Amino acid sequence: MKIVSIKMIKDPIHGFVEFEGEIEHHLKDLLSDPFFQRLRRVKQLGFSDYVFPSAAHSRFSHSxxxxxxxxxxxxxxxxxxxNGKWSEKGRDCLAAALLHDVGHGMFSHxxxxxxxxxxxRNPHLEEECPALRDAVDHEKVSPKIIEDSSIGEHLNRLGGDSCASSVASMIQKSDKGCIYTSIVSGQLDADRIDYAKRDPYFAGVSSGSIDIDWLIRNLRVGSNGSGEFLYVNSKAYISLEQFTVTLFQLYPTIYLHKRTRGLEYMFALLISRVFELIADGKESQAGLTAAHPFVKFMKNPSSLENILLLDDTVFWGSxxxxxxxxxxTVAAMANRFASRKILPMLDVWKMADEVVSSGAIASxxxxxxxxxxxxxxxxEVCLELQKDEALWGSDCYYDTYGRPIYKRKGTLGGDPQQINVEVGGQIVDIASISPLVASAASFNIHRIYYDDQNEDKEALLKSRIKDLLQTKLNG
Structure with missing residues (x-):
């Protein structure tokens, strides 16, 4: 009897990540590839550790x-x-799960x-240099790395000349009707299940719970005639509700935290200015030399080797x-980062809430x-504010984002890209039977960040916002 060896990596979320059999051992070898190792130096939650100090886990561990x-x-x-003997589709599915984030840039999104x-700020460069535009889009960079780098060579040695392109296609969701694709990228996929457990764990916050064991134990394969999909029967749909709600609650709790978003805005201001100087051939004005990774990247963004240079440590080291x-501009913003002096913000939603609560229409x-x-x-208020040329300027930024609890697809009979539940002998979208998921709940932010060097800015903005809110909400 042949003993199949198992290689294991300890993980605080899943206990052990196991690689079993020849196929999985080949996939484990991918971990040593420079492009995958780079993910150790890219934090999963960007600047969230400035708010939640322990949220410093990497894209490597998430993958x-x-x-x-x-x-x-x-x-x-x-x-x-x-014993790890998967079909070709199964092999490609596991490879895609492992490599789905390999193209993320520094500080992720x-x-x-x-x-x-x-x-x-430089629209002409977006048109003149499409290679630069594509090089900062992880959804385009990941397939390029998978097909054109040492990772692609490794995959093709494992599964033949088409293996790398098959893995890349799965990550790109080229076939949304494929059940294997839905495991990698769908509304109930391995990606979401992992980060819905991992991110709150490392951030140290409590945002609901997900019973992964029960959820996976109750998954079944269904077919609607045109393809297969995963579903659960009605007795386990509460676990799906928990998953949906937990994922939703991570947005106000972690992902859209006002300090984190403020740091992302500061990073955008700083890096965009640095790259402007590089594009003008003035990298020395940013304190950089021609040999710096930022400069190399800007000069030749289509080079995978230059993309490989960009990670979180390059920024902190610079x-x-x-x-x-x-x-x-560069020096001032860099000093803000070094001292954690985050730009101030006015929460327009909170101010609107106060206006509504104090009025007759609240109840x-x-x-x-x-x-x-x-x-x-x-x-409406934030858009009108931006039209006020006497008040709004380059030192102001409107940050808005909306996240619904669930994106309903509503396909009767089942679909790989929706969360499917079997009830009464029929497969339906979870939003068809769960009042909670069907509630159309959403979390929205409307925030104004501004430069506090102008001492009067906060008072002027606050006064104008209050006036606009009062007019629109109370007439």
Whole structure:
């Protein structure tokens, strides 16, 4: 009897991440690839550790967690597989789970936000240099790394010449009707299941609970004639509710925290200015030399080797150089980072809430109507504020974001891209049977960040916002 060796990595969320059999051992070898090792130096939650000190976990550990969850979901699809002997689709699914974040830039989504600022201020460069635009989009960078780097070579040695492109296609959701794709990227996927457990754990916050064991134990494979999908029967749908609500609550608790968003804005201001100087051939004004990774990246953004250079440590290691930059905008913002002097903010939603609560309409508004009303009014107020040229300037920033509890698809009979529940012999979208998920609950932010160097700015903004809110809410 042949003994199949198992290689294990200890993980605080899943206990052990196991690699079993020849296929999985080959996938474990990917962990040593420079592009995957780079994920050790990219934090999962960007600047959240400035607010939650222990939230310093990396994209590396998260990727291992996604692989672990995908490996637990995959036997539901391939019931005859054992000892790590998966089909080609199963192999590609596990590889995609492991590699889904390999293209993330430094500080994860914060880098994409910074480059959005850069292109807004330099629209001609976005048109003239599409390679730069693509190089800061992790959804485009990940497939490029998987197909064109040493990772691609490794995958093709494992599964043939088309293996790397198959893995990349799965990450890109080229076939949204594929059950394997839904394990990697869907509304109930291994990615979301892992970070819904991992992120609150490391942040040290309590945001609901997810019973992964019960959830996975009750997953079944269904078919609607055009393809297969995962579902649970009605006795386990409460676990799906818990998952949906927990994921939703992470947004106000962690992801959209006012301090974190403020730091992301500061990072965007700083990096966009640094890259502007580099684009003009004035990198020395940012305190950098031609050999700096930022400069190399800007000069040749299509190079995967230059993309490999960009991680969180490059920024922190350059902070002292940026603090001494001749350019005062760069130096001032770098000094703010070094001293954690986060730009101040006015919460327009909170101010609107106070206006509504003090008025006669407060008790008359149902919760859902109240949220919709405040969201609409706050948006209108912030847009009008931006039209006030005497008050609004380059030192102001409107930060808005809306996150619904669930994106309803509503396909009767089941779909890989929705959360499916079997009830009364029929497969339906969870929003069809769960009043909680169907509630249209959403979390929205409307915030104004501003530069506190102008002593009168806060008072002027606050007064104008209050006047606008009073007019729109109380007539």
């Amino acid at each position: 291992l967690g996604v692989y672990a969850v995908a490996k637990r979901m995959l036997p539901i699809v391939e019931r005859d597989a054992s 914060a880098f994409e936000k910074a480059m959005k600022f850069f292109f807004e 902070l002292n150089l940026l603090q001494d930059a001749p350019d005062q 008359a508004l149902p919760a859902a109507t109240r949220v919709q009303t405040l969201d609409s009014v706050c948006g």
